[in-house]
Amino acid sequence: MTTFAIAPAPHLPARTTVRRVMGDVLIALVPGVVAQVWYFGFGVLAQIALAIFFALIFESAMLRLRGQTQRPWIGDLSAPVTGALFALCVPAWSPWWISCIAMFAAIVFAKHLYGGLGKNIFNPAMVGYLVVLLAFPLALARWPAPAPPTAHAPGFGDLLQTIFSGHLPASQNFDALSQATPLDTVKIEAARGYTLAEIRGNPVSGQIFGDLGSNGWEWIANWYAVGGLYLLWRRVIHWHVPVALLGTTILLTVPAWIIDPDVNPLPLQHVFSGGLMLAAFFIATDPVTGAATPRGRLIFGAGVAALTLAIRRWGAYPDGVAFAVLLMNCCAPLLDRITIPRAYGYGLSCDE
Numbered sequence: 001m002t003t004f005a006i007a008p009a010p011h012l013p014a015r016t017t018v019r020r021v022m023g024d025v026l027i028a029l030v031p032g033v034v035a036q037v038w039y040f041g042f043g044v045l046a047q048i049a050l051a052i053f054f055a056l057i058f059e060s061a062m063l064r065l066r067g068q069t070q071r072p073w074i075g076d077l078s079a080p081v082t083g084a085l086f087a088l089c090v091p092a093w094s095p096w097w098i099s100c101i102a103m104f105a106a107i108v109f110a111k112h113l114y115g116g117l118g119k120n121i122f123n124p125a126m127v128g129y130l131v132v133l134l135a136f137p138l139a140l141a142r143w144p145a146p147a148p149p150t151a152h153a154p155g156f157g158d159l160l161q162t163i164f165s166g167h168l169p170a171s172q173n174f175d176a177l178s179q180a181t182p183l184d185t186v187k188i189e190a191a192r193g194y195t196l197a198e199i200r201g202n203p204v205s206g207q208i209f210g211d212l213g214s215n216g217w218e219w220i221a222n223w224y225a226v227g228g229l230y231l232l233w234r235r236v237i238h239w240h241v242p243v244a245l246l247g248t249t250i251l252l253t254v255p256a257w258i259i260d261p262d263v264n265p266l267p268l269q270h271v272f273s274g275g276l277m278l279a280a281f282f283i284a285t286d287p288v289t290g291a292a293t294p295r296g297r298l299i300f301g302a303g304v305a306a307l308t309l310a311i312r313r314w315g316a317y318p319d320g321v322a323f324a325v326l327l328m329n330c331c332a333p334l335l336d337r338i339t340i341p342r343a344y345g346y347g348l349s350c351d352e
Contacts (some may be wrong), residue, residue, distance in 0.1 A: 018094045018117070022077035024236045027085055028227035032278070036088060039146035039216040043092025043159050051083035054103035060249055062112040080118050082106050085125035085282060087274060089322070090132070091143045092164050098139060102128030103207070122329045123289045126322045145214025159283065168221040221277035228281025237285040240294055244301030246271060252309055274319040276308065289329045296335035303328045
């Protein structure tokens with residue numbers, strides 16, 4: 001007897017809700033957040049709290065202006081997810097107004113001016129991040145050096161003073177406590193003519209590199225991958241985007257690394273540095289701003305990877321993930337149009 005592979009029949013209403021999906025995303029972020037707190041201090045939690053606070057404020061204000069009820073929209077957890085994803089992309093010492101401006105751009109412009117949840121074209125968290133990145137590049141370049149919690153400085157009180165005043169206490173200074181990210185270091189030093197072996201061998205800059213990627217950052221990426229596996233297990237996301245994004249990154253970087261390893265980084269260094277792992281499981285998988293068809297999701301993930309690598313190699317910014325995601329958001333409607341699966345029986349005549 002001939003059998004046919006079919007998708008699950010949508011004969012019954014879906015049991016999932018927006019709140020449950022967003023709750024799973026927040027749960028999946030926990031391992032990566034814990035790792036980020038371990039390496040960058042409790043300022044990470046302060047940034048998450050600030051971003052979620054401003055996201056909820058602007059969400060409530062826009063619902064009121066649009067004449068919609070606060071419930072259930074204010075409690076669907078979409079605004080907290082936007083705030084949390086943004087906060088994980090900024091330094092732990094960022095002043096409070098960074099989150100305020102970013103969430104204004106994300107919630108007001110990227111979400112509600114397009115009609116609200118489910119109607120936005122661009123990923124709100126990435127819109128908010130790029131607005132503050134382009135407007136305040138220096139503030140978003142001051143990442144603390146990754147270290148265990150006992151080595152973090154300033155203290156908690158000084159940290160709050162820094163966030164709410166924008167200045168470190170007189171006894172501290174940003175230059176002594178902050179450190180360029182590994183992607184920044186590679187881009188700057190490579191532009192000066194140094195090879196990767198020389199950059200890694202430098203007693204100062206070499207300390208920021210780990211076994212596969214970057215010291216601290218590679219472990220953070222590992223725990224975001226664990227959270228991503230949880231989302232796959234819960235069927236919140238599909239496998240197409242993460243596999244295409246990470247696979248394309250490795251596929252495109254292996255030949256260049258084999259040809260000239262002194263100039264081109266190890267493929268896994270691209271994967272375990274910057275925000276690529278976070279984007280693969282939590283950002284590029286956004287069902288609203290990404291592609292909806294299986295083939296479309298594969299192309300979408302591959303496009304994010306290719307654009308990220310191009311920006312890292314030839315662009316002015318060391319990472320490029322946020323730019324790549326927004327550029328592919330523009331292509332998502334076209335991808336859905338050209339990759340529509342054919343219906344069963346397509347092309348058959350009535351006689352057949």
